[in-house]
Amino acid sequence: MTHPLRVAVLGATGRMGAQTCAALEAADGLELVARVGRGEDVGAAVRAARADVAVDFTVPAATEANVHAVLDAGAHAVVGTTGWDDDSRRRVAEHLGRLNAARGVAEPDLGVLIAPNFGLSAVLAMTFAARAARYFESAEVVELHHPDKVDAPSGTARHTAAAIARARAEAGLGPMPDATEAGIEARGADVDGVRVHAVRLRGLVAHEEILFGNVGEQLVIRQDSFDRVSFMPGVLLAVREVGSRPGLTVGLENVLDLS
Known part of the structure; x- marks a missing residue:
């Protein structure tokens, strides 16, 4: 037994x-x-x-x-x-x-x-993002959580951004285009060259958007956890x-x- x-x-x-x-x-x-x-x-x-x-x-x-x-x-x-x-x-x-x-x-x-995130949907979103990263010129991550969370950006967002950065490096891609000269603090955290933005709002639990862009097209991967x-x-x-x-x-x- x-x-x-x-x-x-x-x-x-x-x-x-x-x-x-x-x-x-x-x-x-x-x-x-x-x-x-x-x-x-x-x-x-x-x-x-x-x-x-x-x-x-x-x-x-x-x-x-x-x-x-x-x-x-x-x-x-x-x-x-x-x-x-x-x-x-x-x-x-x-x-x-x-x-x-x-x-x-x-x-x-x-x-x-x-595990930065135990949500199966979040893990799948991170995995899909890493696979998509090599095909797009631009990528950014937005994470949205409740205001009681003590760290920012979230571990999930950092993990996602790091995976995107590794995939881009393996594909031989260079830095993403960004002409920002003033107000760079509004561009979010820099995680291995990938910008990550954190939102803290009452009513949220844990959510993430991963945005990819090429000339003339955009891919958005969105994951939502509504309950723990x-x-x-x-x-x-x-x-x-x-x-x-x-x-x-x-x-x-x-x-x-x-x-």
């Missing part, structure tokens, strides 16, 4: 954390074993609960330290909190490497999956898959069959 996968939720009292707890309780083959709130010792809580996987929906200032604590407790980590950059991801990858060396095994056995429940299928998929993906994985698209 296969035992249920034991899951701890960090940030369990927040909106996304509470939604994740409810989804885990309703899911087959998964068992919610710990609800970890602000100020609690993450490592001790994960260890005491004998969790196999910890899901982090906390805040950007705490998420990296939480992941290190989860790894030291011997559990896999699924991360939905934004605020990650190349340096923080590198530190987690190095931590995984040190744990691997301490175990004396050829391949790492613990996994960390960092839309993220739960992706969260549950990540929880089930992270144990089979040792090391660091960035992006839910890497566990979807999008070939």
Whole structure:
């Protein structure tokens, strides 16, 4: 008989954390074993609960330290909190490497999956955008969220823009046309040469528009998440898959069959 996968939720009292707890309780083959709130010792809580996987929906200032604590407790980590950059991801990858060396095994056995967005529609939009990028002269990203979001641009928008930039570079495309000389601050954030604009408006949840342009044509990819429940299928998929993906994985698209 296969035992249920034991899951701890960090940030369990927040909106996304509470939604994740409810989804885990309703899911087959998964068992919610710990609800970890602000100020609690993450490592001790994960260890005491004998969790196999910890899901982090906390805040950007705490998420990296939480992941290190989860790894030291011997559990896999699924991360939905934004605020990650190349340096923080590198530190987690190095931590995984040190744990691997301490175990004396050829391949790492613990996994960390960092997903800028768990919405399947958002992941598909990002994937389609990366594939379209090489065919257009111009590309920009607009992300729209509720005003309680603490970071801007969103992790999803940064991830999207970075994927567009990589696709353009691989296709040998140069900088996008932009004659702006004054008021450059109105052009949004520059993510690897792709402009990203952030809107914060009451009534919104999470939305993204990816705009591509050529002379005489435009392509718009639009994704809308109207309720946080839309993220739960992706969260549950990540929880089930992270144990089979040792090391660091960035992006839910890497566990979807999008070939």
